[in-house]
Amino acid sequence: MMRCSLTTLISILLLKCAVVTAYAQAGVPWYPFPVEVQGRSIDGETEKNIAFYSPLKTAQKTWRICTSFPHMKDSYWLAVNFGVVSEASRLGINLEVHEAGGYDHLQTQLQQIRKCVEEGSNGVIIGAISYKGLDDLVEELHNKGIPVIDVINGMSSSRVAARSLVSFEEMGFSAGAYLAQLHATSNSPAKVAWFPGPEGAGWVLAGDWGFQKALMGSDVNIVAKRYGDTGKLVQTALLNEVLDMHPDIDYIVGTAVTASAAIKVLRARGLSDQVKILAYYFTPEVYRGIKRGQIVGAPTDSAVIQGRIAVDQLVRVLEKKTYIRHVGPEIYVVDQKNINALARLTSLAPSGFRATYSVGVRLKGED
Known part of the structure; x- marks a missing residue:
């Protein structure tokens, strides 16, 4: 409301x-x-x-915080990485960034976070691999007085101090509603292959439901759905598998990695003119695809801003200042009509930015 x-x-x-x-x-x-x-x-x-949203001008002390991401294999998480390290630098705090290597490495993420805390982190920002899989750890950290910020993916735990995220149900719904409207003037049903992402991840469950809900009552039908890690090799294999079974599909919709991989797969099969591509979140590859007319469109959740807000929230919690417990940027769809007006640094890392794993981090035992 x-x-x-x-x-x-x-x-x-x-x-x-x-x-x-x-x-x-x-x-x-x-x-x-x-x-x-x-x-x-x-x-x-x-x-x-x-x-x-307006953040603090500076932190009161050089807090030591830890951030954990599922991976850094695609440019979406690179954008979040840019957001957290930029805000940590602006506020003047110490930051460590860890990535677990993929959505099938929950235990690695748990171990990395525990190690961060053991080495003196004052608080943790988590891009969760699993919606429920970190609940025990969050409870454990809460009992130790270590605040946790839930960023991007969502966790079920009520013990997180704050959330910097949008509803991936709304992201999926935005993509689905856009697709339904896009096809509204057609005289025939559309067949869609849907690739929501890694099975069991909270953002995937939400995005899947939102996308399907948006298509209810429309003339767009999901004829194939495949879950899988957001690595290009995995998504390419899934695309080829679906196209072997359904060569007559009209749309491919899925993760940003799916959309990017689909450009090459469709070109190799001679299907670029037959099958249209949409993503349900935004990356540089999706940006370029839209600019070139290879991808129809995608909603953006301003991933860089989510990372920035998460850092500010954690500093506010540590300094016992007023903070917003659940906040996220407004969602809107980017397509060829509005892409030239996009403020890129709200959604994408700047060109040439490389994954950064520390900002002014003190050695263990330093004052």
Whole structure:
């Protein structure tokens, strides 16, 4: 439920346009940034309110924090990486970044986080491999007074201190609704192959449900669905498997890696003109695909901003300052109509940015 007057809404939309346009210019602060704040109404229903997020100017001390990602195999997580290291540098704190190597390495993620805490991290930011698989660890850290921020993927634990994420159900729904509208003027049903991502991951479960919900009552039918890790080799194999069984599909929709891999797979099979491609989140590869007309479109969740907000939330928690418990950037679909107006550094790491694993990290035992 969005609560604001028409006058307020118009003002917010105008300011939003100014903010994201200004942020595209070098040296301009990323904030205030348009977000949706999630909370509960008096009757217990979930409601969302439009707001603008502004972080702290600086941290009160050089906190030592740890960030854990599922992997750094695709540019989506590189964007989140850029977000967390940039904000840590701006606030003047110490940051360590770890990646587990893939969505099938839950135990590695658990071990890395425990080691971070053992070595003196004051708080942890987690991009969770599993929706429920880290609940015991989060409870353990909560009992030790170590705050946890849930970033991007979502966790089921109620013990997280705050969440910096959007609803992947809404991301999936946005892609599905866009597809349904895209096909609304056609006189025949559309066949879709759907690749939601790694089975069991919280964001995948949510995205899958949102996408299917958006297609209910439409003339678009999912004829094949394949789960798999967001590595290009895995997604390429799944694409080939589905196309062998369903060479007459009209659309491929899935992860950003799926969309990127699909460009080459369709070209090799001579199907580029027959099958259209959509992604349900945004990366540089998707950006280039849309610019070149190879990908129809994709919603963006401003991944860089989610990383930045997560760092600011954790510092606020550590310093016992006011913070928003559940916040995420507004979602919108990027296609050829609006891609030239996109403020790239809200969604993508800058060209040439490489995975960064530490920011001013002190050696163990230093003051």
